Amino acid sequence: MAKRRLVSLDLDDDLQRQLSRHSLKTVQDVLQLSLLDQMRLLCLSADQARDLQLRLCSICAPKHNTVWSLLQQQRQGCSSLSMGHSGLDSLLAGGLQLSAITELAGPAGVGKTQWCVEMAVRCLLTEPSKSVIYIDTEAAFMPSRVVEVLSERLPPDEQHRVPELLSRIMVHQPSTVSSLHKIVRELEMQAAECGAGLVVVDSIASLARKEFPPHQPGQQGGAWRRVLLMAGWAASLKTLAANRNLVVLVSNQVSSRTVACEVAPEEEDEAALAPAGVREECEGGGGDGEEESSRSSLVQYRQYVTPALGNTWSHFINTRLILQYTDHSPIRQLLIAKSPVSPFATFNYTIEASGVKVQGGGSYSYSGSDPGLHMIHVEQGPIVS
Numbered sequence: 001m002a003k004r005r006l007v008s009l010d011l012d013d014d015l016q017r018q019l020s021r022h023s024l025k026t027v028q029d030v031l032q033l034s035l036l037d038q039m040r041l042l043c044l045s046a047d048q049a050r051d052l053q054l055r056l057c058s059i060c061a062p063k064h065n066t067v068w069s070l071l072q073q074q075r076q077g078c079s080s081l082s083m084g085h086s087g088l089d090s091l092l093a094g095g096l097q098l099s100a101i102t103e104l105a106g107p108a109g110v111g112k113t114q115w116c117v118e119m120a121v122r123c124l125l126t127e128p129s130k131s132v133i134y135i136d137t138e139a140a141f142m143p144s145r146v147v148e149v150l151s152e153r154l155p156p157d158e159q160h161r162v163p164e165l166l167s168r169i170m171v172h173q174p175s176t177v178s179s180l181h182k183i184v185r186e187l188e189m190q191a192a193e194c195g196a197g198l199v200v201v202d203s204i205a206s207l208a209r210k211e212f213p214p215h216q217p218g219q220q221g222g223a224w225r226r227v228l229l230m231a232g233w234a235a236s237l238k239t240l241a242a243n244r245n246l247v248v249l250v251s252n253q254v255s256s257r258t259v260a261c262e263v264a265p266e267e268e269d270e271a272a273l274a275p276a277g278v279r280e281e282c283e284g285g286g287g288d289g290e291e292e293s294s295r296s297s298l299v300q301y302r303q304y305v306t307p308a309l310g311n312t313w314s315h316f317i318n319t320r321l322i323l324q325y326t327d328h329s330p331i332r333q334l335l336i337a338k339s340p341v342s343p344f345a346t347f348n349y350t351i352e353a354s355g356v357k358v359q360g361g362g363s364y365s366y367s368g369s370d371p372g373l374h375m376i377h378v379e380q381g382p383i384v385s
């Protein structure tokens with residue numbers, strides 16, 4: 001919190017001018033000065049300097065909520081962004097949680113971007129004073145699709161609002177890890193300036209996976225560098241979500257994971273037939289991207305499709321929603337795979353001109369699940385060795 005940018009605070013204009021004149025950028029920069037220096041540099045009286053110090057100290061001090069106030073927020077529906085379906089919302093305590101990171105993971109074409117657009121439109125329509133920051137790392141963002149969804153949602157006499165609503169979505173399209181890194185670092189300031197209620201990163205994985213593949217020849221430790229990078233981004237996004245009380249929604253790709261199984265002697269011949277390349281594609285594993293060490297010949301390798309970025313990443317996110325195909329096209333499925341408030345649950349959805357529609361009542365069980373170990377149904381059929 002001491003690193004919080006002063007421009008993101010609601011300080012009066014004269015004071016902001018003095019702060020920037022003396023290159024004081026963070027709360028820490030001011031608190032490191034003596035009271036006398038604060039008075040001198042910022043042209044403050046002793047009382048004003050003491051007030052400022054108290055205010056900045058209260059920003060650094062860890063904040064707490066009471067259970068009662070959290071419950072009140074939840075009841076008033078101001079702790080979440082509705083996903084547009086009463087069953088889904090009630091399991092997720094209102095929808096996508098504020099001050100938290102929600103991940104949408106799924107195979108190509110399943111509807112991750114469509115869900116991101118859906119939630120952006122929902123934020124604009126339900127929060128008239130809020131904006132959306134949309135970080136598109138795959139050049140997949142289609143303004144015309146947002147217009148289509150908005151136009152379908154607005155009644156005929158409100159169609160004139162479309163341009164105003166569109167101007168409340170700020171889009172970044174970084175094409176390298178370093179440009180995304182810079183955007184993530186500056187997000188808190190931008191979120192404060194534009195009053196963001198939702199930050200979308202579609203997708204969080206693609207640039208890092210492209211620049212730091214786990215098995216790049218001649219470059220050891222690509223996966224480990226990526227874990228460190230993702231940890232930094234997750235920390236920044238969490239701080240942003242908490243400080244600005246907004247929803248962070250990230251999409252994630254899927255990757256294949258290889259699991260080694262002991263085989264009984266009579267199955268040994270079958271194990272020997274496992275394709276040689278299977279382990280090359282392994283990404284998540286138990287150790288965040290590094291493939292497992294070689295096994296004896298009595299081991300069979302089975303391949304699964306799971307959310308990308310490995311186990312460590314799955315601990316960074318608060319809620320994981322997995323999107324997958326079903327055998328009944330065009331119906332797709334949303335799984336609540338990890339949530340602090342909901343049991344494991346599944347809901348069907350379709351993608352329509354007016355956006356994403358969740359169908360029926362959904363089903364859930366309290367048997368629990370491992371967020372890192374979901375087999376994802378891929379349209380072309382599961383890849384099993």
Ligand SMILES: Nc1ncnc2c1ncn2[C@@H]1O[C@H](COP(=O)(O)OP(=O)(O)OP(=O)(O)O)[C@@H](O)[C@H]1O
Nearest residue numbers: 106107108109110111112113114115140351352353
């Ligand atoms: N206007 C529309 N009406 C109905 N379906 C649509 C419409 N626009 C897109 N879709 C459907 O959305 C799906 C693509 O979704 P989306 O782009 O969100 O996938 P994705 O999971 O983000 O894929 P990737 O990982 O490749 O980016 C396609 O099945 C497409 O048919």
